[in-house]
């Protein structure tokens with residue numbers, strides 16, 4: 331059993347606002363590949379070939395095919411104990427905000443009621459020209475075109491160089507600024523503006539802890555690092571807090 335520092339438990343017991351930022355590491359134990367690291371997607375695929383608007387215009391078949399493959403993979407995955415523990419944590423604190431960079435829906439499937447998706451959803455797709463909803467999985471031939479205008483269909487995710495959804499980012503930044511405790515879980519802390527959220531929380535006086543087997547790029551700026559997988563550390567943390575509510 332992972333040992334959870336008493337300091338974090340005390341901070342969470344006393345907190346009114348708790349904000350959680352999750353990244354790909356939270357879904358790793360469900361079988362969804364992370365982006366960076368030894369087995370990460372970017373080890374075998376260059377992000378500039380697949381995750382930018384320019385890459386899509388240059389080779390839409392490659393990009394559509396890659397996202398169709400990933401959609402199928404994500405659809406076959408189920409929430410893990412880390413997702414489930416976060417859904418329970420939401421019920422234990424007065425004001426809880428879950429912000430995720432993940433494009434899967436595993437938090438919702440685990441029972442989290444309100445999730446702010448900074449980087450969109452891989453299950454959604456729309457026409458890159460007219461903006462109407464469209465189905466990236468329609469038919470077997472590639473590229474997939476919009477039935478309304480003949481434009482190219484793209485996944486509903488945020489690529490490098492694209493703006494994050496304005497209202498969602500604003501809500502996430504407000505939740506970071508208001509937090510008494512922010513937990514940064516399973517993210518490498520290199521992609522902005524998401525990586526700024528723990529730093530915003532810290533600037534506004536929050537206690538900020540990271541849960542990640544590896545130290546992230548921003549770990550040295552946070553108060554506490556728990557070097558463990560989310561699927562082990564989060565259930566242990568929630569067990570401590572649930573003991574108070576029993």
Ligand code: BJW
Nearest residue numbers: 353354355364365366431490491516517518521522559560
């Ligand atoms: C475990 C674990 C376990 C393993 N338990 N942990 C400021 C400074 C510098 C650059 C910029 C800046 N502001 C904007 C930029 C440009 C750019 C950026 O950040 N670039 C940097 C990389 C240099 N940002 C953008 O372009 C963003 N747009 C934007 O800011 O618009 C305005 C603007 C544009 C241009 C210039 C200036 C302003 C958009 C970012 C979109 C990111 N999109 C992606 C792809 C989504 C679609 C898809 O799925 O294909 O989002 S990239 C990829 O990285 C994905 C992720 O959400 C994101 C973050 O990755 P994450 O979640 O941290 O995963 P990993 O793999 O990196 O890390 C996993 C971690 O888990 C590791 O640490 C493991 O140790 C850990 N782990 N197992 C717990 N069991």
